[in-house]
Amino acid sequence: MTTVIEAVFENGVFKPLVEADFKENHRYKMIVEEPGTESESRINGGADATETTEKPDTYRTREMEWLSKHRHEYPGEYVALDGHRLISHGTDGREVYQQARAAGVKVPFMAHIEPADNLPFGGW
Amino acid sequence: MPYTLMFEDLLEYDAGKAGITVPVTLRLGGTYVGVEAKLDSGSSHCIFERLQGELLGLDVESGSPEWIDTATGSFLTYGHEVTLSVRGFDFEIVAYFAKDDWFNRNVLGRHGWLNRIRMGLIDYEGKLYLSRADDES
Numbered sequence: 142m143t144t145v146i147e148a149v150f151e152n153g154v155f156k157p158l159v160e161a162d163f164k165e166n167h168r169y170k171m172i173v174e175e176p177g178t179e180s181e182s183r184i185n186g187g188a189d190a191t192e193t194t195e196k197p198d199t200y201r202t203r204e205m206e207w208l209s210k211h212r213h214e215y216p217g218e219y220v221a222l223d224g225h226r227l228i229s230h231g232t233d234g235r236e237v238y239q240q241a242r243a244a245g246v247k248v249p250f251m252a253h254i255e256p257a258d259n260l261p262f263g264g265w
Numbered sequence: 266m267p268y269t270l271m272f273e274d275l276l277e278y279d280a281g282k283a284g285i286t287v288p289v290t291l292r293l294g295g296t297y298v299g300v301e302a303k304l305d306s307g308s309s310h311c312i313f314e315r316l317q318g319e320l321l322g323l324d325v326e327s328g329s330p331e332w333i334d335t336a337t338g339s340f341l342t343y344g345h346e347v348t349l350s351v352r353g354f355d356f357e358i359v360a361y362f363a364k365d366d367w368f369n370r371n372v373l374g375r376h377g378w379l380n381r382i383r384m385g386l387i388d389y390e391g392k393l394y395l396s397r398a399d400d401e402s
Binding site: 156157196197199200201204205208209212234235238247248249250251252253255259261262263 | 278281283284288290292297300301316350352353355369370
């Protein structure tokens with residue numbers, strides 16, 4: 142039986158991005174493929190190719206790394222990221238998102254950068 | 266008496282940033298949005314800026330209206346059923362989207378997040394340990 146799932150490679154191991162019914166300590170054979178390839182439509186069993194084709198990495202490790210290093214450069218702006226790449230930025234979140242989509246990024250990671258002089262947030 | 270907890274996942278966040286900020290993905294049907302959100306144990310709900318609801322394709326005002334009370338006033342939100350994903354954890358929740366554009370925060374609160382997750386926090390190390398609340402490990 143062949144099961145196709147999405148996984149992310151992080152800290153030296155592959156982690157499934159969906160719940161998968163695998164047996165603990167059982168050996169499986171892996172075929173590693175980059176997203177965007179022909180068989181991607183079969184990911185997660187192919188129940189809904191439209192949904193699964195666009196499922197993004199929910200770990201967003203690279204985007205969070207980028208934000209740690211660069212958020213201070215864009216105070217008060219929205220940034221749209223794809224991995225370690227800044228795709229677009231500006232004060233209008235909708236425009237920033239549309240620019241990222243126009244650049245071919247299906248699910249840009251959006252962040253609103255708080256200005257450094259913002260008052261501390263007190264919660265609700 | 267010492268207590269021991271086990272967790273499935275470790276998220277290392279930027280401890281130098283104001284608030285504990287985590288990457289969140291919201292899904293509605295086949296549409297996804299990825300955003301930053303802050304953990305907020307003082308918030309009853311998971312609340313997102315209007316922009317995120319619109320990017321999901323929602324008619325924000327068609328949701329169930331809910332006023333959110335704060336120490337300094339209140340604001341109106343609308344609840345919609347969406348899928349919330351944080352790292353490998355997926356939950357079907359009612360997320361609340363602010364009516365007004367000026368609201369530009371995303372927060373993970375109690376219903377939909379804290380009541381679905383088991384969490385260990387070491388803030389001075391920027392470490393957030395996570396498991397599903399129903400994980401018995």
